[in-house]
Amino acid sequence: MPITLVIIVVSLVLFVYYKVQQAKAAGFMEKRWYSSKGSIAVGLFFISFGINAYNSLGSQIAAIVAVLFVSFGLVNVILGTRDYRRFLPLARKEVEEMKKAETEN
Template identity: 65%
Template sequence: MLLILLFVVSLVLYVYFKVVQARVKGPLEKGWYSAKGSIAIGIFFIAFGINAYLTLGTTIAAFVALLFVAFGLANVYFGWKQYRKLLPLARKEVEEQKRSESSES
């Protein structure tokens, strides 16, 4: 039950972050939301791999589960690195956009 909930939540978060990524203006902010989406889809792949192994339990399922978990861990790791790198830069970008919008008005 927990894995199914994790599937649904991670996919909903992935779609949400991709929609927000398409709506924001700044390139650093887009990258920041992309990193969040990468983490969410990585969690989905990890949960899918674990679920595949637990439900099937065969040697082939173990190999496929290992691939999904490895791919998911790579997505989470590199997404987290990108997230930490872009967070302060995206904050500055948003503050500058707000300042420029308020000075134009």
Template identity: 65%
Template sequence: MIFIVLIIFSLVFFVYYKVQQSRVSGPAERRWYSAKGSIAIGIFFISFGINSYLSLGTQVSAYVTVLFVGFGLVNVIFGAKHYKTFLPLARKEIEQRQS
């Protein structure tokens, strides 16, 4: 049950961040929202993979779980790196726009 809720929330956040990414004007702020979306889709892949293994429990679902968890971890790790990189730049863009 927890993985189904996590799947739904991560998809909602992914769509939200992608919409926000298209609305902002600054390039660093756009990349910042893209990094957040990457983290959200990574959490989706991890949750979906684990949920598929727990519900099916077959050898094929174990392979699918390994693929999805691996791909999800790559998205989360690189998304977090990009988030840390673009957060200060996005803050500068927001401050410049407000002043």
């Protein structure tokens, strides 16, 4: 089984997991944090799908499709990573404040 197929399956599973966690999250920043992680997973899916499509088909049209998928995947990974770094400290602070508010009640 080629490594790209493993990455495709793992990234889709991670995407679903992060979307479920996003739905369960209580705070806004925590939801955005999980959304950014899901964006990274989708980006990895698109990159590996594009590479796999080119490797299995090998035609000129497959090359064009692969470039589009890899570009779209890179954009998702880059923007997802940027958002992840931005929202991680805010999400941690939000969770700490929620825990603190629960213990005071």
